[in-house]
Amino acid sequence: MQSAALLLELGRWYLMAGGVVAAAFLVFGIDRVEPSARGSYAFRPLLIPGICLIWPLVLYRWFTLEKHGEDAR
């Protein structure tokens, strides 16, 4: 029971961290690393679940694209 509760608590924190990453990425990051997203806002809420689920990968790609630009694609 304790392990299950701990696991769920970890999951909750993971998703909350994902929410913070999603807010930062959709407000500041996406326009810098994804040219086709500039000026497009309606589709951004669709990305929130994905960012919450794989936010470590999102952070990795965000930093990679910031550092290496289009060469990283």
Added chain:
Amino acid sequence: MSVQYTPVIWNRNKIFYDAVLLIAVALYLYIYIRVAPGYEDVTKPIDGAILRMRAFGSCAFLMLTVILCIGPLARLDRRFLPLLYNRRHFGVMTAGIAAVHANYVLTWYYNFSPTDKYVALLSSNTNYGQVLGFPFETLGIAALLILFVLAATSHDFWLSFLGAPIWKALHMFIYAAYACVVLHVALGALQGAGDPIFTSVVAASVVLVSGLHFATGRMEARRDRGEETAKASLQEKGWLVAGELDEIDDDCAKVVTLSDDERVAIFKYDGKLSAITNACAHQNGPLGEGKVLWGCITCPWHGYQYNLSDGRAPAPFTEKISTYKLKLIGSTILLDPNALPPGTHVDPVEIGEAA
């Protein structure tokens, strides 16, 4: 990618595809929940909630089976390509149906416990060391999480942002989800009272998915061997391997050096390939560095233009340059190194047909 993103790009084909899918799912659920109980064993009645749970669970399983069959079917027979067209909506809908199944499980089995239902789900059975009585719910949770990730990353943005290799690797987890679902069903639903129909459906799904992938793998291996043989035979006749198709950007060229004073520019344009000498007839400008406009290459030095299929300058100009024969085997470009007389027409290689 230069097109701005929108939430969902709709067109008539997609609307039709989604409508057919929705109708099929609704029909399946209706028959399972409303019609099938009329034929059940009256001595072993099934509760309504369990029936709905099974209806959505089996529906998600069948949808996942179809999704995994679409890829190999489309490779085996091009008539199945329309099914591939909007598969992402199919996947998103499957994740939704699986979520409804999970919700029925939670609200039926774990809703009336003083323990939090999610904690109860994870802690009610922890016998991971045994096969019979294995906590199959965990396998279902794993599959559901994978389906959520895949559905949530199905927008075009993700392919561009993650890059094709990462995105493809991520979406290959669909096979892990399928394996989890098969085990979830085999160690769960199939362990209960014998249901020959559902057991047969699960077995048929596994045989179908594995069989189609095996058949496609064999077909592609055979095709690769055929391409290798064709390539070797052309090389014996003096043709050169000039490179791979994806090395050349659209409306650009790859320059191949044949000798110190002979270079060939292979252009990709309008879904076709053509080869001409790299030297402009005017002052030997590097044609391979020029861009293609309306089927003509423009020399970057002085703007001289040549038609790529015959190496002739558009009328009223009269300059002519050498052309070369090409072949496309799979995605490999082969070049006949013997230059044809300037102005000789060579049919461009159609990329769509050969690749």
